[in-house]
Amino acid sequence: MFCPKCKSEYRDGFYKCADCGVDLVAEIPPEPENEVGYVDLVEVYSTYQQSDIAFIKSVFDGEGITYFFEGESSIMLVAGGAYARLLVKAEEVQRAREILQELGFLE
Numbered sequence: 792m793f794c795p796k797c798k799s800e801y802r803d804g805f806y807k808c809a810d811c812g813v814d815l816v817a818e819i820p821p822e823p824e825n826e827v828g829y830v831d832l833v834e835v836y837s838t839y840q841q842s843d844i845a846f847i848k849s850v851f852d853g854e855g856i857t858y859f860f861e862g863e864s865s866i867m868l869v870a871g872g873a874y875a876r877l878l879v880k881a882e883e884v885q886r887a888r889e890i891l892q893e894l895g896f897l898e
C-alpha cells in the first residue's frame with residue numbers, strides 16, 4: 792500500500808498514511824507529466840512597450856489570469872526590435888481578450 796501524497800510505502804494492514812492522514816492506495820497513480828507541457832498557451836497580445844507589460848501584468852495578477860510574457864527578458868536587453876508576446880492558457884483566452892479590450896490594448 793502506498794500513500795498517494797508522500798509516496799510512502801506501507802505494509803499490508805495499514806490503511807492511512809501516518810504522516811498525511813490520507814487513505815492509502817494499492818498503486819501510486821502515474822506522475823502527471825510536466826504540467827506546463829499540458830497547458831496550451833495562446834498568444835493574445837504582443838508589445839514593445841515595457842510599461843504595457845508591467846501594466847498588463849498587474850491587471851492580470853488582479854484578475855487571477857495565468858499568463859506568460861515570452862521574450863520579456865530580451866526586451867529589456869534589446870531596445871526595440873524584440874517584442875514580448877503575451878501568452879495565456881487556452882481556457883482563459885476569452886477573458887484575457889475582454890480585459891485587453893477594456894484596457895484599450897485590443898480593438
Ligand SMILES: [Zn+2]
Binds near residue numbers: 796812
Ligand atoms: Zn503520506
